[in-house]
Amino acid sequence: MALYGGIEGGGTKFVCAVGTGPGDLREIRFPTTSPEETIARAVTFFRQVREPIVAIGIASFGPIDPNPTSPTFGYVTTTPKPGWANTDFAGEVHRALGVPVGFDTDVNVAALGEYRWGAAQGLDTFIYLTVGTGLGGGGMVNGRLIHGMMHPEMGHIRIPHDWQADPYPGACPYHGDCLEGLTCGPAIEGRWGQPGETLPPDHPAWELEAHYLALGLVNFILPLSPQRIIMGGGVMAQAHLFPRIRARVRQLLNGYVKTPQITEEIEEYIVPPALGNRSGVLGAIALAEMVAKGQMPGVGA
Ligand code: ZN
Numbered sequence: 001m002a003l004y005g006g007i008e009g010g011g012t013k014f015v016c017a018v019g020t021g022p023g024d025l026r027e028i029r030f031p032t033t034s035p036e037e038t039i040a041r042a043v044t045f046f047r048q049v050r051e052p053i054v055a056i057g058i059a060s061f062g063p064i065d066p067n068p069t070s071p072t073f074g075y076v077t078t079t080p081k082p083g084w085a086n087t088d089f090a091g092e093v094h095r096a097l098g099v100p101v102g103f104d105t106d107v108n109v110a111a112l113g114e115y116r117w118g119a120a121q122g123l124d125t126f127i128y129l130t131v132g133t134g135l136g137g138g139g140m141v142n143g144r145l146i147h148g149m150m151h152p153e154m155g156h157i158r159i160p161h162d163w164q165a166d167p168y169p170g171a172c173p174y175h176g177d178c179l180e181g182l183t184c185g186p187a188i189e190g191r192w193g194q195p196g197e198t199l200p201p202d203h204p205a206w207e208l209e210a211h212y213l214a215l216g217l218v219n220f221i222l223p224l225s226p227q228r229i230i231m232g233g234g235v236m237a238q239a240h241l242f243p244r245i246r247a248r249v250r251q252l253l254n255g256y257v258k259t260p261q262i263t264e265e266i267e268e269y270i271v272p273p274a275l276g277n278r279s280g281v282l283g284a285i286a287l288a289e290m291v292a293k294g295q296m297p298g299v300g301a
Contacts, residue, residue, distance in 0.1 A: 008280035022282060054292045056097065059104065059105070075088050106280055119230050126229065126230065127154070137154025157179050
């Protein structure tokens with residue numbers, strides 16, 4: 001049987017898997033070190049698989065070049081992560097394994113995983129956000145993963161910041177108090193002096209967190225009109241954030257959007273990923289399958 005390979009390449013850890021879907025994945029995980037060492041480790045994992053692997057899908061941290069007509073398609077481009085800027089990630093994997101390699105952002109690929117097997121099945125316009133060490137967003141519009149000029153960078157939108165209520169300047173090295181800068185895990189720790197995991201559910205940190213995240217969501221809901229918003233990542237493991245965010249989104253929209261998703265079924269509109277923390281690696285498998293079938297471009301396809 002033909003298998004697909006998936007790589008979820010994160011800034012701190014790599015997950016590599018082979019299989020065909022949620023029921024049969026074999027996977028390993030290891031820390032992200034230098035590009036040479038980390039990519040070699042992934043390649044070694046795939047070489048040890050006995051069955052033929054017909055294509056690889058990569059979900060990469062970024063920024064990346066996802067444009068198949070660009071000479072740097074498949075590269076991690078301008079990342080601040082030491083050693084990784086201008087790394088030909090997909091090209092290295094393609095040359096080592098001799099199979100076509102699909103390549104997209106970690107969040108676009110996680111969105112694809114949720115589209116194929118999870119909370120976005122049957123939808124054509126939705127977004128997937130992860131709130132953790134940073135805030136990333138991807139998704140589909142009209143059935144296509146969002147690309148355009150580069151790829152979405154939803155974490156870096158600007159939202160209102162009341163400096164009197166919250167004097168914390170923000171954690172983003174580029175913007176300070178952008179959405180990511182105000183809501184990511186390091187921002188919670190920077191503002192309150194202790195990591196989010198150690199703050200109880202009734203701590204004021206969480207109302208503020210929900211307020212900022214809801215401001216971000218309404219700024220995605222209004223221009224994109226997503227049919228669903230999926231929110232994952234370490235910060236969203238605090239399940240009590242969901243009802244707070246939903247209530248705040250309704251408040252901020254203030255009756256203007258009167259779809260059933262907002263007025264009646266918001267519990268099914270702003271949701272955690274159905275695939276848990278496996279959206280990325282499963283999306284990479286789905287991407288590999290699409291590249292193998294000629295439904296998506298890939299390096300060497
Ligand atoms: Zn920013």
